[in-house]
Amino acid sequence: MADQPKLFKVTIDNITIEVEAGTSILNAARMIGGEVAPPAMCYYSKLKGSGGKCRTCLVEVAAGSTADPRPMPKLVASCRTNVMDGMVVKNITSERVQDARKGVVELLLINHPLDCPICDQAGECHLQDLSYEHGAEDTRYEFPRRQFEKHNLGPYIQLHMTRCILCYRCVFTADQLTNKRVHGVLDRGDHAEIATYIEKSLDNDFIGNVIDVCPVGALTDKTFRFKNRVWFLKPVDAHRDCPKCSGKVTLWHRGDEVFRVTGRKDQWGEVQDWICNECRFEKKKTSDWVIEGPTKVSRHSVISANHYVGTVKPQEALPEVLGGRQPRLLMDIHSVSEVNKPNVDLSKIPGPAHSNDFKEGKG
Amino acid sequence: MGRKLLLEKAHVQGIRTYEVYRREGGYRSVEKALKNMSPDQVTEEVKKSGLRGRGGAGFPAGMKWSFLAKPEGVPRYLVCNADESEPGTFKDRYLMEFIPHLLVEGLIVASYALGSNRTFIYIRGEYAWIVDILEQAIAEAKHNGWLGKNILGTGFDLEIYVQRGAGAYICGEETALLESLEGKRGNPRIKPPFPAVKGLWDCPTVVNNVETLAAVVPIINMGGDEYAKIGVGKSTGTKLISACGNINKPGVYEIDMTISVEEFIYSDEYCGGIAHGKRLKACIPGGSSVPILPANLLLKTAKGEQRMMNYESLADGGFATGTMMGSGGFIVLDEDQCVVRHTLTLARFYRHESCGQCSPCREGTGWMEKILKNIEYGKGKKSDIDLLWDIQRKIEGNTICPLGDAAAWPVAAAIRHFRDEFEWHVQYPNAAQNRNYGLAHYADPLPVLAAPKA
Numbered sequence: 073m074a075d076q077p078k079l080f081k082v083t084i085d086n087i088t089i090e091v092e093a094g095t096s097i098l099n100a101a102r103m104i105g106g107e108v109a110p111p112a113m114c115y116y117s118k119l120k121g122s123g124g125k126c127r128t129c130l131v132e133v134a135a136g137s138t139a140d141p142r143p144m145p146k147l148v149a150s151c152r153t154n155v156m157d158g159m160v161v162k163n164i165t166s167e168r169v170q171d172a173r174k175g176v177v178e179l180l181l182i183n184h185p186l187d188c189p190i191c192d193q194a195g196e197c198h199l200q201d202l203s204y205e206h207g208a209e210d211t212r213y214e215f216p217r218r219q220f221e222k223h224n225l226g227p228y229i230q231l232h233m234t235r236c237i238l239c240y241r242c243v244f245t246a247d248q249l250t251n252k253r254v255h256g257v258l259d260r261g262d263h264a265e266i267a268t269y270i271e272k273s274l275d276n277d278f279i280g281n282v283i284d285v286c287p288v289g290a291l292t293d294k295t296f297r298f299k300n301r302v303w304f305l306k307p308v309d310a311h312r313d314c315p316k317c318s319g320k321v322t323l324w325h326r327g328d329e330v331f332r333v334t335g336r337k338d339q340w341g342e343v344q345d346w347i348c349n350e351c352r353f354e355k356k357k358t359s360d361w362v363i364e365g366p367t368k369v370s371r372h373s374v375i376s377a378n379h380y381v382g383t384v385k386p387q388e389a390l391p392e393v394l395g396g397r398q399p400r401l402l403m404d405i406h407s408v409s410e411v412n413k414p415n416v417d418l419s420k421i422p423g424p425a426h427s428n429d430f431k432e433g434k435g
Numbered sequence: 436m437g438r439k440l441l442l443e444k445a446h447v448q449g450i451r452t453y454e455v456y457r458r459e460g461g462y463r464s465v466e467k468a469l470k471n472m473s474p475d476q477v478t479e480e481v482k483k484s485g486l487r488g489r490g491g492a493g494f495p496a497g498m499k500w501s502f503l504a505k506p507e508g509v510p511r512y513l514v515c516n517a518d519e520s521e522p523g524t525f526k527d528r529y530l531m532e533f534i535p536h537l538l539v540e541g542l543i544v545a546s547y548a549l550g551s552n553r554t555f556i557y558i559r560g561e562y563a564w565i566v567d568i569l570e571q572a573i574a575e576a577k578h579n580g581w582l583g584k585n586i587l588g589t590g591f592d593l594e595i596y597v598q599r600g601a602g603a604y605i606c607g608e609e610t611a612l613l614e615s616l617e618g619k620r621g622n623p624r625i626k627p628p629f630p631a632v633k634g635l636w637d638c639p640t641v642v643n644n645v646e647t648l649a650a651v652v653p654i655i656n657m658g659g660d661e662y663a664k665i666g667v668g669k670s671t672g673t674k675l676i677s678a679c680g681n682i683n684k685p686g687v688y689e690i691d692m693t694i695s696v697e698e699f700i701y702s703d704e705y706c707g708g709i710a711h712g713k714r715l716k717a718c719i720p721g722g723s724s725v726p727i728l729p730a731n732l733l734l735k736t737a738k739g740e741q742r743m744m745n746y747e748s749l750a751d752g753g754f755a756t757g758t759m760m761g762s763g764g765f766i767v768l769d770e771d772q773c774v775v776r777h778t779l780t781l782a783r784f785y786r787h788e789s790c791g792q793c794s795p796c797r798e799g800t801g802w803m804e805k806i807l808k809n810i811e812y813g814k815g816k817k818s819d820i821d822l823l824w825d826i827q828r829k830i831e832g833n834t835i836c837p838l839g840d841a842a843a844w845p846v847a848a849a850i851r852h853f854r855d856e857f858e859w860h861v862q863y864p865n866a867a868q869n870r871n872y873g874l875a876h877y878a879d880p881l882p883v884l885a886a887p888k889a
Contacts, residue, residue, distance in 0.1 A: 124625040125793045127833050146832045152625045175829030179798040212822055215805045238791060257620060257791075260603070262801040264791035 080157040084108055084131075085165045085393045097150035097161055098129055102340065106389030109340075110163050111173075111202050113180070113287050114239035115151035116342055122244050123151035126237065127176045128202060132169050135160040147172055165393060170206075177206045182213040183262065184288075185234050193289030195302040195374045198341060199237060220265060225255075226274045228294050228353045229283060233265045236290035242266060242282035249346060250276035266290070277316055280352040284335045284343045295353050296332035303374045305331055307367040312360060316348040322367050323358070330356045339370060438665055440653040440673045441646070442689045445533050451568065453575035456536040462581055464655035468544045469589045472655075477548035481651060483659030485671035489526075490516060490607075490644030491722065491762040492837075493746050502631040503549055504639040512640040513551035514616065515542060515648055517558040517565075518600050518607040522723040522784060523764030526675035527645035529687040531558075531565050534649075535572035539595065541648040543581060544655055546593050549641055554595045557612050560602035569597050604788035608836045609642040611790065622792045623836035644762075646675055666692040670745035674760070680718075680767035683707035692745035696720070697734045699744050700767065713769040716874050717853070720749055721761020723781050724841030726848030727774070728758050729877035737881070754848070770874035774856050775867075778849040779807040785842035796839040799830040803846055810857060813864025820857050824850055853877070 078093040084101050085108050091100045099117070101109045110131055115123030123129075129151050133144040138158030147169060150161070163169055181203055188194040220233035238257070243266065246255035255274060258267040268274055274282075283291050305324040312319045324332045333352045335343030355361065369376040371385055390399045449455040456462075468477050482497030503511060515538070519527040531538055538556075546554045558566055573595050576582050584592045598616055600606045606615045610624035613635050634640020650672060654662045663671045670692040679685045682700065684707040690699065699705045700715065709715050715730040736742050737756040742749065746760045768777065786800040803826055809815045827843035827850075834840070850857060855875065860867040 124835060127793050127795055130833060149625065149835075172829065172833050175825075176795055176833065179802070179826075179829065180794050182798050182802060213802065215802075237794065238797065240792075259791075260605070261786060261789040261791045262797050264797070 080155050080159070082155040082157075082159045082161065084161040085163050085389075086395060087389070087392050091155060093154075095155055097131060097133075097148070097153050097155055097159075098123075100155050101131075101150065101161070101163060104389060106387040107164050108389045108393065110150050111198075111206065112151055112340070113198055113202065113237060114241060116241050116244070116285055117340075118342060119241060119244040119248060119285070122239075122241055124149045126180070126239055128173055128180075128206070130169060130172050130176070132162040132166040133159060134162050134166075173206050174208065177203055178208055178212070180237055181207060181211065183218040184237070185217055185219075187235070190298075191235065191289040192292045192297055192302075193235075193286075196341075197289060198287035201372075218262060223267070224294075225268055225282075225291075226279065228280060228349065229274070230292050230294050230297065231266060232290055232292065234290075235288050236266055237288055238264060238266070239287055241285040241287070242291055245282050245285050246274065246276075246279065249278045249281060250274070255282075277348050277350075278346055280349045281335065281343065281346045283352075284337070287341070293332055293353070295356070300326070300331050303377055305375075307369065307375065309336060309364040309367050310361040311364065312351065312355065312362060314348060314351050317351060318345040318347070319351060320345050321347055321351055321361075323361060323363070325358060328358050330358055330361075336367070438673065438691045439689045440662075440665075441530065441537065441649055441675060442534075442687070445529075450534055451536075451572075453536060453572070453579060456534070457579075461536055462540055462576075464652045465540055465543050465547075465581060466587065468547055468655050469587050469591060474548045474550060477544060477655065480659035481548070481654055484654045484662040485659075485669060486647065486650055486654060486662070487670070487746065488644060489646035489650070489674065489762070491521070491724075493760060496643060496647050499631070499643070500545075500549060500641060502629075503641055504632045505550070506639070510552065510638050511550050512635045512638055513542065513546045513549050513554045514609075514612065514635060514640055514642045515554070515556040515645060516607060516609065516612060516642050517556050517562070517645050518612060519562075519645070519762075520559055520604040520607050520788075521762050521764055522781070523679055523719065523766040524677055524722045524762045525679075526677040526687050526763055528562060528565065529677070530645055530649055530675065531562070532568060535565075535568050536576065537649045537652055538569070538645055539572050539576050539581070541651040542595055543576075543586070543593060544651050545641075545643065545648050546595075547591055551641075552592050552594070554593060555616060555635075556595065556597045557606070557616055558597060558599055559606075560600045563599070566597050566599055573597070603790075604784075605790045605836070605838055608838060611836065612642060613640065622790050623838075625835055667743070667745055668747055670747060670760075674744075674763055676744070676763045676765050678706050678765040678767070680765075681710045681713065681769035681772065682767045683710050690744055692743070694744050695734075696742045696744055696749075699765075706765075706767065709767065709769050711769075713771065714874055714878060715767065716770045716772060716877055717768040717774060719758070719764070719766040719768075719845075720744075721759045722764030723766070723784065724844055725759040725761040726754055726757075726844050727768075727777075727852065728848070729852045730874075731878055731881050732756055732852070735881065739881075754844070755851075758848070771871055773811075773871045774849055774853040775807065775811050775860050778846055779804065779811050781845045782807050782842070785838070789838060789842070793835045793839070795830045796834045796842060799826050799839075800842045802826055803842070807846075810860050811867075813860070813868055815857075815861045815864070817858065817861050819861070820850060820854065 079090045080093050081090050082100050087104050110129040112129045113126035130147040131150045135141040137156035223231040225231050255268050257264055283293050305326055307322050307324050310323045321333050322336050323330050335347050444450050444459045478500045486496045487493045488496050542554050603621050605611045606621040608623050611621040615621040630640045665672050673689050673691050677687050688705050701708045717727050717729050718733045719727045736751045749760050751757045782804040786804045789796045789800045791797040806819050806823055827846045830839045831843035856872045859872050
C-alpha cells in the first residue's frame with residue numbers, strides 16, 4: 073500500500089519495535105518505555121530544534137542499518153539521530169553508554185549548587201532524578217562552584233543562573249511561543265548565561281511556560297517561591313474557560329488554597345498544552361477552577377508519597393531486555409518478610425496501607 | 436629544495452597588486468577553467484589531484500565537492516574558512532596578506548566548479564587589516580572583469596563578499612561558522628544534516644580552508660595528475676607549515692611532504708635548528724589541538740623509521756605513539772620548556788573558547804584548567820593526574836563538535852608521554868616553582884621492537 077507510512081524495524085536493548093521513518097532513537101525508545109528510554113535533559117518534543125546539547129541521551133549504535141550494518145564509531149545523541157531500518161541500538165546494555173552518561177552527569181553537577189534543600193524544583197527536578205539514577209555518590213570537584221546574580225524576568229519569573237544547565241529549552245520556548253524574542257544566551261563557555269538582553273523583562277502572555285520547560289530550578293514561579301514543598305501539595309487536574317489558552321492545568325493545592333498552577337505534564341515531564349500567564353499566575357483560588365480529579369503521579373516520584381490513589385506502576389522493561397529472564401534480586405523482600413505479600417498491590421489500596429489490607433490479601 | 440606552488444611568487448615585489456600578479460601569470464587558471472572546462476571537469480581535476488583539506492581534518496577536497504547536493508532552483512554557496520584561530524597556525528594569514536589574488540583566483544575557479552554565485556570569505560575578526568587587503572584584491576579583480584556578471588563572456592556570475600567574525604575560535608568549526616555568517620550566535624550545529632545538504636541559509640554549501648582553495652589554482656594550471664605526483668602516497672601536493680616556538684627561523688614554509696621532520700627542524704632551508712643551541716624536547720606538529728610528541732617519538736616512529744612531514748607518517752602509530760598533520764601549526768619546545776605549563780596554557784585557551792552549548796566541553800574544559808593550574812603552581816595531588824585523564828576521556832567523542840576532542844587531546848597526549856613531568860610537579864612542588872624538569876629522557880632513542888620472525 074502506497075499510503076501506508078514506511079515502517080522501520082529498530083532493535084533497542086534487544087527489544088525490537090517498528091516505528092515510522094523519521095522517528096528519533098529517543099522517541100522509539102520512549103515507545104518501548106521503562107528503563108530503555110534514555111534520559112533527556114534538553115530535548116523537548118514540543119520545541120523545534122531542541123536537543124543534542126546535554127549529552128545525557130547518548131546511546132551506542134551497534135549496527136547502522138540493514139543496508140549498512142557498520143556500527144557508528146562515536147556514541148550518538150539519541151534525541152537528534154533518526155532510526156534506520158535494521159538499526160541496532162544499545163542503551164542500558166552498553167557499558168560504554170553507562171560510563172559516558174555517568175561522566176556527563178558528573179560534569180553537569182560540578183558547577184550545580186546542589187542547593188536542593190532550599191530549591192523550589194526539588195521533588196520534581198529532572199537533574200535530581202538523573203543524578204539519583206546515573207550519578208556518582210560523591211564529587212571529585214574541589215573548586216568553588218560557579219555563581220551568578222539572580223535576575224527578575226518580569227514580575228512573575230525569577231532566573232537563578234547558578235542552577236542552570238544551559239539546556240536552551242527556555243530559549244526555544246521564548247523563540248517559538250512569543251513573537252518578540254528578547255531572550256537568549258549571552259557569553260560563551262562556562263560563563264554563558266540565559267539572559268533577556270539588557271534586563272528587558274518578558275511580558276508575553278505565554279512566557280510563563282519557560283518555568284514548566286526548565287528541567288532544573290533555574291526559572292521559578294515568583295508567586296510560588298518558598299511557599300511550600302511540592303510533595304506536601306495535592307496535584308489535581310482542573311480546567312477553566314480561558315480565552316487565551318486551553319485552560320487545562322494541574323493545580324497544586326492544600327485545602328482551599330491553590331499554591332501554584334502548572335501545565336499538565338506527561339510521563340516524560342513535558343507539558344501537554346501551553347498555558348497562559350493569567351491561568352498560571354492570577355487564578356489562585358479553587359473557585360476559579362473546575363476540578364476534574366487527582367493527577368496521576370508516577371510511583372517513582374516523591375510527590376506520590378502518601379497518595380496511593382492513582383499512582384501508576386512503572387513499566388518493567390528489564391525482563392524483556394534480558395531475553396525473558398527476570399532480573400536477579402539481591403534480596404526478595406517477600407521471601408523474608410511476612411508483612412508484605414506479593415499478591416497485595418500497594419498502589420491499588422486507597423489511602424495508606426493498613427494491617428487489614430494484608431489480611432484480605434491473604435484470604 | 437622543495438617544490439613551491441603557492442608561495443612561488445610570494446616574494447615578487449608588488450605581488451599584492453593586480454598588475455604584478457597578472458604579469459606573473461595570475462588568473463590563468465580562471466581562463467582555463469571557465470573557457471575550456473565544465474564545472475564537473477574542474478571537480479574531477481581536483482579529485483584526481485588527491486588534494487586534502489588543509490584546515491586540519493585532511494578530508495579529500497574533491498570528494499567533499501562531489502558530495503554537494505544540487506537540487507534545482509536552490510542556490511549553492513561556497514564559503515572560505517579564513518577563521519584561522521588555532522594557536523600556532525598562521526599560514527592562511529601569510530597567504531592572504533601577501534598574495535590575496537591567489538585566494539581570489541582559487542575562489543573563482545572553485546565557485547565555478549560548485550555553481551556558487553555568491554561566495555563568502557569568513558575571516559577572523561583579529562585579522563582586521565587583511566580584510567582591507569582582500570577587499571582591495573576583490574575590487575581589482577572585479578574592475579578587470581574577473582568578478583561580477585558574465586565573467587569572460589561565459590555567462591557565469593560571481594560576487595565575493597568578505598565577512599569579519601567577532602573573534603571566536605569556535606567559528607572556525609564549519610557549522611558554527613555558517614551560524615555566525617547567518618548572523619546568529621556561533622554555536623555548532625548538530626550533524627547530520629551536513630552543510631553539503633543543508634548549509635548556509637539551509638542551502639547546499641561547501642566550506643573550505645583558505646589554503647585548500649588557493650591550492651586549486653596550481654591544480655588547474657598543471658592538471659590534477661601532475662599535482663598528484665608531488666608528495667608521497669595520499670599526501671599529495673604541497674603544504675604550508677607555520678613553524679614557531681624555540682627555533683632559529685620561525686615562519687611559513689611550503690613543503691612538498693617528502694622531507695623528514697628532522698630535516699624540517701634542523702636544515703637551514705627551514706627552521707634552522709633549535710634556538711640558542713638548545714636541545715629539542717617536544718613538538719606539536721599540527722596546531723595546538725593535535726597530540727604533543729616527545730623528541731624521540733617525533734623524529735622516529737615507534738617502528739624505528741624516520742618520521743616524515745606528511746599526513747600518514749605523522750599519524751603513524753595512532754594516538755599511542757603518533758600525532759596528526761592537523762592545520763600545520765608546527766610548535767617546537769626546547770629543553771627549557773615546561774610541558775605542564777604548556778598544557779595549562781592550552782587548557783585555558785580551550786576553556787575560554789568553548790561555546791558552552793553542550794555540557795561535557797562546557798564544564799570539562801574549565802575543570803581541566805583548574806586542576807592543571809593546581810599542578811603547575813605546586814598544589815597538585817598524584818590523583819589529579821588520573822582525574823585529568825578521566826575527565827579528558829569523558830569529553831572526547833561525547834560532544835557536538837570537534838572542539839571537545841581538540842580540548843581533550845593535548846591533555847591526553849601530555850599525560851601519555853610526559854607523565855613523569857607531571858608527577859615531578861606534584862612530588863617536588865617547591866622545585867617545580869624554581870626550575871624546569873628539563874629534557875630528562877625525552878630525547879633518548881627508543882628501544883626498537885624487533886620484528887617478529889616470519
